[in-house]
Amino acid sequence: MSEPRAATVKQVEESAATGKVAEIFADIKRTKNIDFVPAFWRTLAVHPLELELVWTTLKRLMHPEAEGRTGLLDARTREIIAVAVSATNGCRYCVNSHTAALRKLGLSTEALAEVLAIAGLFNMTNALAEGYQIEPDVFPPLD
Numbered sequence: 001m002s003e004p005r006a007a008t009v010k011q012v013e014e015s016a017a018t019g020k021v022a023e024i025f026a027d028i029k030r031t032k033n034i035d036f037v038p039a040f041w042r043t044l045a046v047h048p049l050e051l052e053l054v055w056t057t058l059k060r061l062m063h064p065e066a067e068g069r070t071g072l073l074d075a076r077t078r079e080i081i082a083v084a085v086s087a088t089n090g091c092r093y094c095v096n097s098h099t100a101a102l103r104k105l106g107l108s109t110e111a112l113a114e115v116l117a118i119a120g121l122f123n124m125t126n127a128l129a130e131g132y133q134i135e136p137d138v139f140p141p142l143d
Contacts, residue, residue, distance in 0.1 A: 012045035021045045024055050031059055031066045040093060076105045083112070084119035 014037050017025050025037045025045070044051040062078055064071040071078065079102045086094035102112060 007039075007043060009043060009046045011039060011042035013042065017045065019048075021048050021051060024048075024051055027059070028055065031063050038097065040097070076102065076107065079105060080107075080115050084115055087116055087119050088123055 012021060014025055017037075025041065028037055028041050029035065041051065041055065044054055059066060061071075062075075062082070065075075073081075079098050083095060083098040083102060086098055099112060107115075
């Protein structure tokens with residue numbers, strides 16, 4: 001196994017967070033019902049505007065209930081999409097984070113394996129369709 005990759009910036013530790021960053025850190029912990037701020041958010045905190053933009057967007061899409069809204073997709077489906085895309089993009093951090101969220105939501109190891117199998121299958125079929133430059137001939141209805 002290779003050595004852990006070093007981060008490219010020094011993360012903002014929770015104890016050093018002030019102002020808007022401290023507010024966002026508290027909101028992350030409250031919204032996600034966790035007792036620490038994950039490394040992803042501590043890293044984005046080096047640029048508070050980026051932290052705010054990414055957190056606000058993620059919260060609206062992944063945690064609409066925290067804003068008093070009901071999402072059209074349930075939390076489990078949202079996390080399944082997140083883990084499938086993260087696996088496809090090769091983001092180890094996000095695969096682990098969203099797998100943890102799915103396990104917290106009760107998804108079994110077998111169901112996770114099915115999610116990853118489907119993601120892998122469509123990575124293959126997408127590559128084949130694109131490689132062969134197959135013209136679409138099945139279309140969804142237009143509303």
